Amino acid sequence: MTVQNLQLLLQAPIFNVQLLLDGMWIGAVFALAAIGMALVWGVMNIINVSQGEFVMLGGFITVWAMEQGLHPLFGIPLAAVALFVLGWLLYRLVIWRIVEADMFTSLLATFGISIMLQQLMNTVFGADVRTAESGLGISFLFGGAITVPQIKALSFVLSFAIGLALWLFLKKARLGQAIRATAQNARAARILGIDTDRVYAATYAINAALCGAAGALVVMAWSIHPYMGLPYTLRSFMIVITAGLGNLAGVIAAGLGLGVAEQFAGFLLGAEFQLAFVFLLLVVVLVARQIALARKRQYLK
Amino acid sequence: MNRKTAHIIALLALLALGLALPWIAPAHLSQLSKLWLFLVMAFGWDLLGGQAGYNSFGNIVFFGIGMYAALALQVGLYYPVAEYTAAKGGGTEFVFTARQIYTGLALGIPFGGLVAMFSAVIFGGLLLGMRGHYFAIATLGLAVAAAELAAGWDYIGAGSGMVAPTLPDAVNGTRLFYYLSFGLAALALLFFSWLYSTRFRLAINAIRDDEDKAEAMGHYTVRHKMMAWAISALFTGLAGAIYGNLSRFIDPHDIAFNAEVGVWMILMAILGGKGTFWGPVIGAIVFFGAKELFWTWLLGWQRVALGVLIVIIVVFFPRGIVGWVRERWPRLFIEPEPDEEALDDTAPPMAGGKGEASHA
Amino acid sequence: MPELQPADQPLLDVRHVTKRFGGVVANHDISLSVERGTIVGLIGPNGSGKTTLFNSIVGYHPIDAGEIWFGGQEISRYRVDHIARMGLLRTFQQTRIFGEMTCLENMLVSLPEAQRTMLDLFGKGRRRDRARAAELLEFVGLHSKRHHRAGSLSFGQQKLLEFAMALMSEPEMLLLDEPTAGINPTLINGLVDRLRRANAELGITLLVIEHNMRVIMNMAEYIYCLAHGELLAAGPPEEIRNDARVIDAYLGAS
DSSP states (O other), X not given: OHHHHHHHHHHOHHHHHHHHHHHHHHHHHHHHHHHHHHHHHHHXXXXXXXXXXXXXXXXXXXXXXXXXXXXXXXXXXXXXXXXXXXXXXXXXXXXXXXXXXXXXXXXXXHHHHHHHHHHHHHXXXXXXXXXXXXXXXXXXXXXXXXXXXXXXXXXXXXXXXXXXHHHHHHHHSHHHHHHHHHHHOHHHHHHTTOOHHHHHHHHHHHHHHHHHHHHHHHHHHSOBOTTOHHHHHHHHHHHHHHHOTTOHHHHXXXXXXXXXXXXXXHHHHOGGGHHHXXXXXXXXXXXXXXXXXXXXXXXXX | OOHHHHHHHHHHHHHHHHHHHHHHOGGGHHHHHHXXXXXXXXXXXXXXXXXXXXXXXXXXXXXXXXXXXXXXXXXXXXXXXXXXXXXXXXXXXXXXOHHHHHHHHHHHHHHHHHHHHXXXXXXXXXXXXXXXXXXXXXXXXXXXXXXHHHHHOGGGTGGGOEEOOOOOTTSOHXXXXXXXXXXXXXXXXXXXXXXXXXXXXXXXXXXXXXXXXXXXXXXXXXXHHHHHHHXXXXXXXXXXXXXXXXXXXXXXXXXXXXXXXHHHHHHHHHHHOTTSSHHHHHHXXXXXXXXXXXXXXXXXXXHHHHHHHHHHHHHHOTTHHHXXXXXXXXXXXXXXXHHHHHHHHTOSSOSOOSSOOOOO | OOOOSOTTSOSEEEEEEEEEETTEEEEEEEEEEEOTTOXXXXXXXXXXXXXXXXXXXXXXXXXXXXXXXXXXXXXXXXXXXXXXXXXXXXXXXXXXXXXXXXXXXXXXXXXXXXXXXXXXXXXXXXXXXXXXXXXXXXXTTOGXXXXXXXXXXXXXHHHHHHHHHHHHTXXXXXXXXXXXXXXXXXXXXXXXXXXXXXXXXXXXXEEEEOSXXXXXXHHOSEEEEEETTEEEXXXXXXXXXXXXXXXXXXXXXX
């Protein structure tokens, strides 16, 4: 199978373009979730293991909105707001207690949250794979050889739009600047009068909102399921450590790159091994990083 | 009574209880078997996490490897595995004699443990150079990758999993597996009791407390880490091998490489008290009890309750039950060993130091 | 440890070592040597690269140029634990001990690894080792605290513990990073005395980073002074004490 598919790619370059595009559409969403993770990690030193569950939840809220008669595209702002509120609540209940704690604690605590959310979604929304029909059609390029579901292209554009909005917010808005200041040096920020507690709450909530919006895009252009969150979490992590915490362009590039790599892997190895590829890639990236650092007698910190 | 005696008495009491349970609570043997296996898994994790400071989120990978390796051998000794897993009945139509069952177990379980240990050596070379959360997530990645790979591998049943060899009537599975589970737990209790009294324990504690310092002192940190990792994998793999038989059926996502179960191992150790001997024991018992309660009374919400429990433990009781006891009654823990007392009597100021160093 | 070097070679010979961090040159073309059995001082204002030099010597990071010779072997490519097993140990400025273990356990875990076998590792520790541990704890005055968690000790006591642990490892040479910093002044004499005795009675060669001029001038036989990552001056204490450049460096830095 693999060899045949590889030959197919080599003989018919057009397939590569298809995979490339497919990868970029989803890659943009990966990048969006990764930006959120980088935000929380950089500002609060917390790796949010429930990142994927936030994404899934955003999708389920969109599905619910659709069932209430709204067009799923409204799910984007709706999910963003709903997840923002959830994020804020989670911060006030749990996260504020672990901001000063070590990474291990935050990994476990957010893992606990992810388990909770998984079953909540399962119980409330059911255990089926869901998708939301956006009603957009399919475009064809290169005389029909390339198919581009319009929702995917739209999702790509929207991902960038949201990312841009976030970037502007961080640069121009006062709260955004406060967030950046806290990320650089929390103590100094406090001395300058910044309420770091609010900054943390806002950061966590914004991350949740980003994931919610991403989830809305995912459910429209692809699909969601209560237990499909962990791959998104691990993808975000992989993207962030590949690109580096402060590197926005790097995150976008890595996100797109991962999306593309996944498409090729899925095509060559078979769809059932696509996730295996993603997870193994995570391990490979970490090991490669580790080996590179070991040359300088350092280690991943 | 000093600590050592108390420890031995508690250990013997626990072992005696374990032996007696088939007569005390015969209806719950299956569940109790799982409890013993959980105990072993908690020990396995704690050796690496609590003692050596390498918090693995993916120790479940050894559980699953041990499980699949054992079952594959148990079947493979007598029938072609590929045929077995491809069979419509899920393998139930293949007949095993009692002799074959026993031989299969006798060879399969150790085999499972050894394959797990062997794979640990290979993974360890790649992963043990990382620290902290990178190590944690790398191990998690490994575990979920294993789940996906197993789910795609037809030889071992792919997504449908594998059925354990059907037991003939002559074999009382419940009792058999109880004694296997308890046996492994007893082995673990005795082994770790011994291991934690050796200098090896100090060496890996040193890695946990300050790995750079341990290196700066010339310790063979790589070697020590690898040993802890391998022992952890061995016991976890053995537990997996027995669990696979106990549950009669294994599959990649829910039973063999279940990332959530992997986190349970961490929880048990933390709940009981990370880095202690009795911590994993107490933690396993309490956690198991809580889990049974949730699954029985809160079905449909049991994982939500579990998630809440996780958050509560991690945030409010990071030092666990043993840690809490240690804080309330510190005197219980500073008592010296008996042979040290003899030495102390011979060490009055000999070297003529300039007196005690008071708080500087 | 088999000694392959002739007796007149210095035990530690640092030759033209340069270390950069990104754009910053922390050590530039530094050369120094320490004769066996001596006490040598390393001084210089804050930020002059003393600790970086220590880190380079013990293998904490690779160096960009130069060579480091210890006991007749070039060690700049070796890893930290290998160098430590060769008998070159260091203490840390921020005093690192194993906080969760008792003082006695900290000592037992400091047994020289190079002489241990696997069987030793899985034993309980020989009586002789425990006796020596107790003896060394007595030497630094921590005998009464031997069963206490090392993390519960005061900063000064931890420093002494770290020193005792270093002695337990039977090093050929010990690099001490500011051994008297943070110690109650009334106890400094006691510490200096112990350092001298470790050198005189146990034959341990010492290279000491110090800010306390009184201490280092009295203790060292030879002193190197660093400033801005370079070697500024070298000589016996009497010369260094009066060296205008050294005085300038300290005054300029403050």
